[in-house]
Amino acid sequence: MASQDWSDSGSVGSSVAAPSEVSTVPDKFGFLGGAQYTDESEEAVPLEVIRGREKKWLEMFSRWDSYMLKRYKKVRDRCRKGVPSALRARAWQHLCGAHKQLERNPGVFNQLAESPADPRLVDEIRKDLHRQFPLHEMFLQKGGHGQEDLFRVLKVHAQVSPDEYCQAHAPLAAVLLMQMPAEPAFWCLKAICDKYVPGYYAPGLEAIQVDGDILYKLMKKTAPSVYKHLKKHKIEPVLYMTEWFMCLFSRTLPWSSVLRVWDMFFCEGVKVMFRVGLVLLKYGLRSQVLKRCPGMYETLQSMRNIEHGVMAEGFLLFQVRVLIIIIIIIIIIIIIFFFCLTSDFPVLII
Template sequence: MASQDWSDSESVGSSVAAPSEVSTVPDKFGFLGGAQYTDESEEAVPVEVIRRREKKWLEMFSRWDSYMLKRYKKVRDRCRKGVPSALRARAWQHLCGANKQLERNPGVFNQLAEAPADPRLEDDIRKDLHRQFPLHEMFLQKGGHGQEDLFRVLKVHAQVSPDEYCQAHAPLAAVLLMQMPAEPAFWCLKAICDKYVPGYYAPGLEAIQVDGDILYKLLKKVSPSAYKHLKKHKIEPVLYMTEWFMCLFSRTLPWSSVLRVWDMFFCEGVKVMFRVGLVVLKYGLRSQVLKRCPGMYETLQALRNIEHGVMAEGFLLFQMQRLDLTEDDLQREHQRQVQKRRQTAKESGAAAANGR
């Protein structure tokens, strides 16, 4: 796949199809079907390669602070190659600092999990449990250990961040629980909300709107045709990217892709989300698709039903690396959008003052 140019092909990843039926046998990640189901025919990494990578990661863990300070690019490159599944929980905790938070706050999670909370809050959380990856074997059973651990993580998170709790926290917590126990999952979730995407879940969702505008402007450079189409039909970014970014693509991509994206996200931050979003937009709205999208409705439907091959692990990650997008591009556009919003707020304030 790496040697082919799929820039305008009708057959992007056509050999990989999303399963339409629920299986009685889970895939290697525990899914019985749905968008996250991973086809077992996907190319596997040789065992000897996995073992070599595991040894390298174990060596990094033994000198973690030194690696992060002096050899960060090595850590980044190994995250981009994919964290070995046996060490993924440990790696994510180290990358986001959850391991240190857990050490500094022994017993805090369990205390908060057992403490009484607002009954209305608990009721709201309970209502969300069955919606989280219902085709994953861990969350199939109402009242099962998966749903109960999910409840505990969300309850504690809502107690420490009462102004920011929203439904988008549930899939994030569920992804983490598939990798690790409830206590470290909580600290990872807190790190995501506080350090990686601050403001995403605050009332008004301004941070998401800013990042949506950044994504939209970057698309102009990456795929002018998709950008022009969205602009022509006045399709605002928040209409299609809100769930992508707030749920870190966990409800959009097949699971093998989710894990690889999260490996990079925990190392490099939100810029990984922009790269994923740009690839999905570029190939999900390539010219052959746009011909079938005469208006806003058809375009949004196309974005809700991206061809499975576009999101398949091999294709997605290769195209993310190929994007003509630098760190400076992201930083400059972020500064532009923040400045633009400040100016708009300033003008609005002046107009309101003059109208008194």
Template sequence: MATRDWSDSESVASSVAAASEVSTVPDKFGFLGGAQYTEDGEETVPVDVIRRREKKWLDMFSNWDSHMLKKYKKVRDRCRKGIPSALRARGWQHLCGAHKQLERNPCAFDQLAEAPADPRLEDDIRKDLHRQFPLHEMFLQKGGHGQEDLFRVLKVHAQVSPDEYCQAHAPLAAVLLMQMPAEPAFWCLKSICDKYVPGYYARGLEAIQVDGDILYKLLKKVSPSAYKHLVSFVLTTVYSITLSL
């Protein structure tokens, strides 16, 4: 398997050094040190336009099966246009089918979250919690609500899919938790793994590594600036994790 070329990362070394001086003020997405990338003069969408978009999505939610069967292109186009932020969590749950699984299993998540699990599994999960988005306000504090919700989601997922669980589920679960509570986040994670990437998290993670290498090579070829930014982010994250160990 091809290895990634980090030889041109000298230009981003300063970003790595700055990791220890991260701002304590979160940006609008909850990440520390990112406010400088949000323009003050950012164009705002009029409130009445936002409300019209939300009303369209609420109408789709109330007739979801009909829209998916008869008006799929409209759903697709509205997704590409952007799900209103106030309804994004609900939209993700409908798009992957998690809302139906939650309705059919209303108490399953809490029961599995409280059930005893293999102590070694729980220990492995806890070792990975602090590595997930360490610069996001939800996951900064050890034992905080973000890390504890992440632990519960990963623990339940590991119990439901013991042959497929791996630490690569953690970043995906963390992103879901940025948008919704733990229970729907779990059902979204399960739906995504079952429907869209079956076998993707098998032992060895070969498919993930191949896709990662393809992404790096494509970015380096078509957008060197994006490639350097991604390299900078990876190095900064690794540096931050190393400092926290």
């Protein structure tokens, strides 16, 4: 077993804050500072709207299989609106199938958590614990409840998939533990690695490189000026999207945005990562920013410091919805174009 180290690959984003940014009062998500700290002045969803959404989700849970088979679009639309905080743990487990895996494997997690493990594996995991959201109240204390649950989840996951243990598993597990107990968190983590992003954490990171190439091609259609700039300066996708995709943006976005992105990710899969990445590239490197980026170094610095407004929940999610529409239009145009080429009807060129 060898831990995959992507921390020096030039990826962008960080969850670590300077001491001056630390608050004595946690925000509503439990953060005391850092990139994920949420300003309480942000617009809140009215209580009656939240209660209405909770009722709809509880009704879906009561007939989950039927909804997923016959009314998936309804589930998808509700995930895009945001899962109610009180039901997020249950929703994520249902969306990825972790609840069924937990039912089918009673006691497996605790058995593996208590069993002896390779000392090298234990050392690798212990080294990663203090790095995960150090400004969140759950992970502040060394040897505390949060860090020990994180250790158990990572230990079990590494035992189940010994060839793919990676530092990027730690922030994923930490996000899950902020929402649910250790056992369901493990099954959600396993679903992410096995079903949603298979191959992402294998030696060589080949799947990440493939998806980087796809992101590059999509950028050419949706953000041509950014595409030309990155191509001109030979900035490969692996230099800026590795941490984004491997950590599912958990170390990059404000926390309210992270949760909304994960709501959609658990429902729609990795395509959500592409949409978010394209929005960050398009607006994080808009023309005013590119004018200040004469080379690779300046460009990567700008990507490490995307302005908060671009990543804020309201703007980011709105632009993701707009991007979906744009991509649909592009697909329709391509279909019409090929239909015209293969049909006997004259093509009207405007």
